[in-house]
Amino acid sequence: MIRRKLSLAAAVVTVTAMSLTACSGGEAPAADLATVSIMAPFLEAQPPSADGAVQKKLEELTGKDVNIMWAPNASYEDKTNITLASSEIPHVMVIQGKTPGFVKNAEAGAFWDLTDKLEDYPNLKTSFPDIQQNASINGKVYGVFRGRAPMRAAVMFRQDWMDKLGLEAPKTTEDLYKVAKAFTEQDPDGNGQDDTWGITIPKWGALGSNSPYDLIEEWYGAGNRWTEKDGKLIPSFETEEFLEANRFVKKMVDEKLINPDFATFDPTKWNEPFFNGKGGIIVDVDSRVSVLINLFKQADPNNFENKVGFVGNLEGPDGELHAHPTDGYSGFLAIPKSSVRTEAELDKVLEFLNTMNGKEVAILLNNGIEGVNFTVEDGKAASIKPETEESKAVTTDIKSYAQLGMNVGGNTFYPVKQPTDYEQQVFDKRTEVMAEDLKSAVYNPAAPYVSATYVSKGAQLDNIVADARIKYLAGQIDEQGLKDAIKLWNTSGGDKVKEEINKLWQDNK
Amino acid sequence: MSQLTDALASNIGHGQGPGTDTGKSSKPRKPPKVPRGKFSVHFAHYKWLYLLLLPGVVYFAVFRYAPMYGVSIAFKDYVPFLGVNGSPWVGTQHFQDFFSNPDFPRLLGNTLILAFLNLGIAFPLTIVLALLLNEVRLSILKRTVQTLVYIPHFLSWTIVASLSFLLFALDFGPLFLFLNSVMGTNIDFLSDPNWFRPLIVLQEIWKNTGWGTIIFLAALATVDQDQYEAAIIDGAGRFRRVWHITLPGIRSTIIVMLILAIGQMLNTGFEQIYLMTNALNRSVADVFDTYVYFVGITQGAYSYSTAVGLFKSLVGIVLIFGTNALAKRFNQSGLF
Numbered sequence: 001m002i003r004r005k006l007s008l009a010a011a012v013v014t015v016t017a018m019s020l021t022a023c024s025g026g027e028a029p030a031a032d033l034a035t036v037s038i039m040a041p042f043l044e045a046q047p048p049s050a051d052g053a054v055q056k057k058l059e060e061l062t063g064k065d066v067n068i069m070w071a072p073n074a075s076y077e078d079k080t081n082i083t084l085a086s087s088e089i090p091h092v093m094v095i096q097g098k099t100p101g102f103v104k105n106a107e108a109g110a111f112w113d114l115t116d117k118l119e120d121y122p123n124l125k126t127s128f129p130d131i132q133q134n135a136s137i138n139g140k141v142y143g144v145f146r147g148r149a150p151m152r153a154a155v156m157f158r159q160d161w162m163d164k165l166g167l168e169a170p171k172t173t174e175d176l177y178k179v180a181k182a183f184t185e186q187d188p189d190g191n192g193q194d195d196t197w198g199i200t201i202p203k204w205g206a207l208g209s210n211s212p213y214d215l216i217e218e219w220y221g222a223g224n225r226w227t228e229k230d231g232k233l234i235p236s237f238e239t240e241e242f243l244e245a246n247r248f249v250k251k252m253v254d255e256k257l258i259n260p261d262f263a264t265f266d267p268t269k270w271n272e273p274f275f276n277g278k279g280g281i282i283v284d285v286d287s288r289v290s291v292l293i294n295l296f297k298q299a300d301p302n303n304f305e306n307k308v309g310f311v312g313n314l315e316g317p318d319g320e321l322h323a324h325p326t327d328g329y330s331g332f333l334a335i336p337k338s339s340v341r342t343e344a345e346l347d348k349v350l351e352f353l354n355t356m357n358g359k360e361v362a363i364l365l366n367n368g369i370e371g372v373n374f375t376v377e378d379g380k381a382a383s384i385k386p387e388t389e390e391s392k393a394v395t396t397d398i399k400s401y402a403q404l405g406m407n408v409g410g411n412t413f414y415p416v417k418q419p420t421d422y423e424q425q426v427f428d429k430r431t432e433v434m435a436e437d438l439k440s441a442v443y444n445p446a447a448p449y450v451s452a453t454y455v456s457k458g459a460q461l462d463n464i465v466a467d468a469r470i471k472y473l474a475g476q477i478d479e480q481g482l483k484d485a486i487k488l489w490n491t492s493g494g495d496k497v498k499e500e501i502n503k504l505w506q507d508n509k
Numbered sequence: 510m511s512q513l514t515d516a517l518a519s520n521i522g523h524g525q526g527p528g529t530d531t532g533k534s535s536k537p538r539k540p541p542k543v544p545r546g547k548f549s550v551h552f553a554h555y556k557w558l559y560l561l562l563l564p565g566v567v568y569f570a571v572f573r574y575a576p577m578y579g580v581s582i583a584f585k586d587y588v589p590f591l592g593v594n595g596s597p598w599v600g601t602q603h604f605q606d607f608f609s610n611p612d613f614p615r616l617l618g619n620t621l622i623l624a625f626l627n628l629g630i631a632f633p634l635t636i637v638l639a640l641l642l643n644e645v646r647l648s649i650l651k652r653t654v655q656t657l658v659y660i661p662h663f664l665s666w667t668i669v670a671s672l673s674f675l676l677f678a679l680d681f682g683p684l685f686l687f688l689n690s691v692m693g694t695n696i697d698f699l700s701d702p703n704w705f706r707p708l709i710v711l712q713e714i715w716k717n718t719g720w721g722t723i724i725f726l727a728a729l730a731t732v733d734q735d736q737y738e739a740a741i742i743d744g745a746g747r748f749r750r751v752w753h754i755t756l757p758g759i760r761s762t763i764i765v766m767l768i769l770a771i772g773q774m775l776n777t778g779f780e781q782i783y784l785m786t787n788a789l790n791r792s793v794a795d796v797f798d799t800y801v802y803f804v805g806i807t808q809g810a811y812s813y814s815t816a817v818g819l820f821k822s823l824v825g826i827v828l829i830f831g832t833n834a835l836a837k838r839f840n841q842s843g844l845f
Contacts, residue, residue, distance in 0.1 A: 081809065085592055100810065105589060108590050260679055261680075264697075338590075456808075458808075460808075470787075474700065
């Protein structure tokens with residue numbers, strides 16, 4: 001009896017194991033590539049369903065079975081590394097950036113070098129070669145980059161407070177100080193209490209992460225991560241302007257124009273002080289303007305206009321505009337060598353990506369399905385109201401599918417039509433301001449270069465300076481302490497990073 | 510509860526191997542006769558017991574021992590694409606890098622200080638709380654308090670950290686206002702490096718002290734009631750009874766729990782510390798666990814962080830054996 005039970009148990013175990021292997025056993029290597037598998041992150045609570053309308057339409061437009069392996073955004077990088085170490089590797093992987101993990105894998109030969117390949121495909125040939133260069137590893141292009149707006153920095157403020165105090169929108173960093181001071185000291189909400197401050201900054205320390213500190217430093221002329229000085233590249237924190245900018249921020253901290261808990265304030269609550277009338281200024285990306293307007297709109301749909309004002313980048317004390325651009329891309333779609341083995345297969349995958357980058361698919365991935373969730377009005381995509389179950393599903397799904405969009409030749413999909421005239425005005429003004437600022441953008445000259453030392457300990461090195469910056473602003477250390485930390489950065493390996501970056505820069509010039 | 514108590518009591522009394530038993534056990538139980546000689550005879554005699562053992566052995570082999578193969582990446586320069594076998598062998602390179610790293614003394618110091626604070630403050634408090642609960646005579650009150658002090662254990666560290674952030678929030682947190690008005694200061698507890706450790710220990714106490722009492726309460730239930738009666742007749746007060754009967758009665762449990770706690774000592778708790786760290790207190794907050802996460806996961810230095818983790822485990826083993834040896838030297842029964 002017992003023996004029979006045991007053998008039954010053994011059988012169950014075997015069957016389960018077999019079915020598991022059946023699940024994970026890769027697809028047959030198809031020379032004609034009937035199925036394309038893609039690994040991509042999703043940012044919503046749930047990944048899109050595999051039989052949704054968007055998925056069906058995507059397969060129809062590309063003529064392939066598209067098998068997307070969605071992985072949660074928060075653990076995407078771990079998942080990338082685990083996938084690369086496994087035997088089940090997709091044809092295309094969305095890679096979110098030049099992380100040390102990716103660089104190591106790429107340099108070990110995990111991905112196809114596409115540097116000379118992309119030219120041959122009309123939709124993969126970029127009209128922004130600089131951005132493609134930024135996304136490369138020392139000039140080698142390992143993927144089709146996902147284009148993003150290169151100019152996003154903005155200062156947003158409570159317009160109603162500005163009107164009440166009779167202030168003008170800031171143009172320079174000095175103006176920013178004046179507005180912050182007035183917001184702090186002149187009771188802009190008119191409740192008779194000293195309970196407001198100027199700028200709200202959340203816990204956000206890392207260097208070169210487009211933080212408010214990075215923005216102000218760049219506006220002061222410190223440069224964007226790296227700065228050319230006397231024919232050499234130096235990290236922007238070794239410039240005099242970096243110290244000046246931080247003296248400026250420290251002055252605002254000392255005069256309580258910045259929230260005192262800036263070192264610990266939860267970034268997910270960033271909008272709250274602005275919305276609740278505590279801190280009247282936020283320095284961040286311009287898309288936050290719309291987020292803030294929406295908050296006011298939800299609270300009072302009849303009275304939300306003129307609550308939020310914004311300007312783009314600010315002029316520094318030298319009277320010049322050093323606008324802060326992003327690197328212009330958010331990761332890339334790379335093709336692993338272990339799943340795509342031959343050049344012939346690679347061509348097939350690139351052809352598929354070429355189709356993915358065409359206008360039709362771009363509209364599907366970013367706007368949705370025309371007639372289901374949007375209609376085209378004066379060249380803009382207007383969402384269909386009221387929402388149906390079907391349109392809702394499409395609108396939700398494309399938030400994830402947009403992660404597959406590359407748009408290396410600029411956006412070919414429709415701009416989104418804003419729900420009200422006021423919001424449309426703000427949106428158009430944003431586009432205009434950002435386009436204007438882009439002309440004064442100061443780029444990171446070292447963006448394409450990856451130094452070996454930086455890969456192995458860059459994050460620890462940068463933390464030395466990033467923490468010192470916050471400590472200096474909080475008054476835990478003085479300016480000498482900040483300078484000492486920069487010296488420590490150099491002696492702990494930073495001087496080697498500088499050497500390597502400069503060599504790469506000289507070689508590729 | 511009483512079953513657990515019995516099991517525990519018998520475990521403590523008879524659980525040691527030959528030679529370590531100090532002869533304290535009051536109820537000598539003769540072991541069944543073991544047939545000596547051929548293994549097959551021995552095996553045939555105990556086949557059902559071996560069968561019972563099998564799932565445990567399989568579990569440890571599959572889920573605890575097999576993954577140790579992965580530890581080999583501590584001696585390699587691991588690149589996921591190349592796999593564990595394909596990555597180049599670098600020997601003890603990562604260990605050398607770690608020990609010569611300027612971060613090393615700071616990490617070791619922070620980890621040890623937090624570990625000893627937890628061990629020196631949180632651990633005795635557990636015993637004190639168990640003793641206090643044991644003295645409560647009103648059963649319903651005792652049970653209610655017990656339940657209440659267990660609850661925090663089931664909250665995740667994320668919730669504990671959020672609560673702390675609310676309570677100690679700058680300028681409006683109730684505890685921020687209260688403590689600063691009592692001390693006449695204006696301290697931001699959340700970012701002041703001097704307050705990081707007290708905050709961590711406080712959270713640890715709040716969350717886990719109640720839960721930790723379970724084992725001690727079980728041990729307390731086994732203390733011979735006759736001894737208390739005798740002591741009362743002799744005129745011993747409550748503290749005398751606790752000191753001379755209760756504490757010696759649960760001494761072996763305390764030793765066992767202490768050895769286990771010391772083995773876990775360097776696991777300062779990643780989540781808790783990670784959540785409470787910020788740029789201003791990082792100098793005292795960085796411990797091995799957060800460092801491994803930071804270097805290994807966010808920077809992709811898998812080999813290096815595995816080496817750090819391995820070093821931590823070795824220290825843990827040394828501590829367990831060390832404490833166990835000490836416990837035996839002082840004529841206590843050790844763990845093994």
